[in-house]
Amino acid sequence: MEERKAWSISGILGIGLIVVFLAIGAFCIFQSQLILGIVLIIMAVVLISGITIVQPNQSVVVIFLGKYMGTVRQEGILITVPFSVRRTISLRVRNFNSNRLKVNDVNGNPIEIAAVVVFKVVDAAKAVFDVDQYEQFVEIQSETAIRAVATTYPYDSFTNDELTLRGNADEVSDELTTELQERLKVAGVEVIEARLTHLAYSTEIAQAMLQRQQASAIISAREQIVQGAVGMAQDAIARLETDNIVELDDERRVALINNLLVAIVSDQGTQPVINTGSLYQ
Template sequence: MILGPLYRDETEAETAEQPAVPAPPRIRGAEDGTRDRSGDRAERRTLPPVLDRELTERPARACSGWWALLVVALAGAVAARLVLRYGVPRPALTADAWPTAGLAGCLTAALLALAGLRRVRAGQAAALTRFGRYRGTVRRTGLVWTFPFRRLTRIDVRLRHWRSEPLPVVDAEGTALRAVVLVVWRVRDTSRALLAVDDHVRYLREQVESVAARVLSRLPADSFGPDGPDAPEGPATLRDTDALGDELTRLLAAECRAVGVEVFSARPVRVEYAPEVAGAMQRRRVAAIDARNRDAVLTSVIDAVDDTVRRMSARGLVSLDDYERKALVKDLTVAFYTARGPAADTP
């Protein structure tokens, strides 16, 4: 059996400071300077100085649990040899009472070795406290031995994801919405996740609701204005999921950094209208699409009529005065629009 070193710090790679991730661009349309300043304040949010010094993850002294089993085996072997050679000890303070003391020492060593024996599963970390004070974190897995009389709390440090329930929010126009957010996160600092907040999972979920309400209230859900190729660029909407997800991730990571939670991404899975306004907004969207379609068809018909009249006049096919020209334009417009309009698609 190959045993590892007595003490080994396996948290160096885990606790090493990672390079800072560049802040994603903010959502378009948030021209208000107070919003940017509030976002900067959120990025600098941290614990009070006293708690910040005390609640910082540090490695706890721990060794392989196989060493503890080896100590138990050696103590048992020595105790058995003493019993076989000197018999069952008697509680008597005499000159030859050293076998009794040796047997008591073996029993004490075995009890201490077993009292400090712990099991830590892969994907978990063990935070140690004594009398309510943080004493360190064990990130090595398997059988480990730590100093006895310390309370061990296991914390899941794996990459986790959480899909929220439909969150009630409003957009910039006050329209009621329902948003579903998918968050990918993990516990980075076990001491803060355990002691800085009562329940770090509940804290994360409440912050998701708060950040979603702040971000989604900055922009309208949809833009019903003209969006053709020659139309001016309209305002950003909540349909821009990439920018919306970047903003949610930035603000949520800043809010959760103080409690030791690292947020990798927060993406909107679905943003839809609330049931009480969904029917009205759907009719409004259909009307906007129909108006844009009719405008495009009318523009195409007018261009076709103009081209037809110019070519007929240029080739001398017709000689028209103003009255006849107006009548011809009217007839051609009605004919082309009837052929290209919505009525042509109706059986």
């Protein structure tokens, strides 16, 4: 089903014709010209049955004897196909807030997720004839797409080599928008934006996952600190030896590296021990 333009004329012109037909018809009946008068009155009634009003950013789908006659998008008062069924479809931008859904992420962790979908109808014929109750169709397909996207990503990760639901909101939103558009194009709906509004672990595992996150964060931070400390120790020893500030044998080099690593990696500030020589020297 493809949308096409329905026949229509200006409402002002139509109302003018209705008034003329009624006036001439009444005059003819008064002059005993019954047949002509009745015909003119019937024509006026036919035009009256086609009067329709279209609000801004709305469209009217015209159906006559079960056949799609077209869509009227011109705003204002118009006269279209007489004795037709007319269904108004809003073309305005709308929001749909999904319920909080419980799903499992790619690692099998139960999470709660919700999203807001911004959409509008761009093809009124598809919205009316290709799906049953397109608004309900949008809601169901939106929740289905949210579930599908949520199961392809982990909730969180402390590495930079994978996308996550919490750390890559823009990428996840783009994929959700694409997924929704593919599902909703059959209903003549354009998805403007889809974005997550709620994301959390399910209550039954929230405390355990928080502890896991904290442990993973500590391990990740420790790895980065150790890597930095090793590099700093290497740079310090290399500079001391290059500038001939001090000559270090293997034993003193190991001791210096040990002291530097302890000072850098330690959680608390280290206290230096100053060697001033032996008491009995």
